Amino acid sequence: MARTREFDTDQAVERAMDLFWRRGYAATSMQDLIAELGIGSGSLYAAFGSKEKLYALALERYCSRNAGALIAHLESAEEVRPALRAALTAMAEADLCDPERGCLMVNAATERASDPATADRVAATMRLVESTLAGALERARARGELAPDKDPVALARFLTTFIQGMRVMGKARADRTFLEGAVEAALTTLD
Amino acid sequence: MARTREFDTDQAVERAMDLFWRRGYAATSMQDLIAELGIGSGSLYAAFGSKEKLYALALERYCSRNAGALIAHLESAEEVRPALRAALTAMAEADLCDPERGCLMVNAATERASDPATADRVAATMRLVESTLAGALERARARGELAPDKDPVALARFLTTFIQGMRVMGKARADRTFLEGAVEAALTTLD
């Protein structure tokens, strides 16, 4: 009945995510996106509506993927502490491999906190990270990996905060020694 | 011999800092600055050269002031641990009082890490924060406030990272309970 879309919407969001991730929201122009995505502006606006809406989709994708990776790390393994160490080390490694990139969610929190949709998405993801960590630490305590007098929720809040700090330090040219030292020190809160 | 400048350069940088702080670099236009500073564009460019140079001055001021506050907190007090707690609590309090604002240095690290001047200034300030913390913790160890087997440098790196995380969480709508819990958990690394 009608002409079929020539580009893959999913792939377009993926590439837009990549561009917003590297350059930020304001510094990424629609022309940049058009050039990178290889889609005409007419098609782009017909498919996504506006720059803000495309950004929202990109951020949503990033947040669910990122939180998903943490959940996968923590809920698949039996032993919690090694899994947590592995998750933190993986984040540090990502920052070291690609220091220019950082974390799209942290970028969103700092650059676009005044936008309600962005703020809501970031806050919701932070809560998910917190509750995932709290759940894992609760499990650790039940398993005897964590002392009974430790507070899983307080520790989860602490770790959530520390993780965001790592993303910032990664962009601030922190080296391997720095980040790994910080991770080891952070993990002593569990002892 | 020549006409005297009518505006206060120092105050102009101060107000520019305020604007960049709240809105970010890209989202702050020269027209915004002209309106906020009450200076004509001719005078502004004659005095500061470009938007980037004005931003550099604003960031420099913020960084030295911020690191200075931490140094003042840690090096004035005799007991290190209460001073460190007070410093972290003050940061959390600042985030809670003005959540829209966040930290200009964190914003700079995330939004403008690709600019060498910005990246250098941020990295240098991070190193100053780290060494200040390391010095304080070294002193704490000498005073018997910190166990001899603790590593002041690793702890300083950890705390530097945690502080940046707090700035991010403050913008992500973290509440008082969250931030205070995180601070208390972070401080247990010293035990």
Place this chain on the structure above:
DNA sequence: CTTATTTTGTATCAATCAATCCATAAAGAA
């Protein structure tokens, strides 16, 4: 094939961007 519907690509919009120009004003030196 015809027709209805959607996509595509280009041209284009007004608005805004950072930056420059320049006539005028002001202030100290001679």
Place this chain on the structure above:
DNA sequence: TTCTTTATGGATTGATTGATACAAAATAAG
């Protein structure tokens, strides 16, 4: 005063911004 020098502020620059208009092309149902 007169002269030199700098500051001021508004007009203006060309480029770019996010977004829209629209004709041509493509698709599938009837």
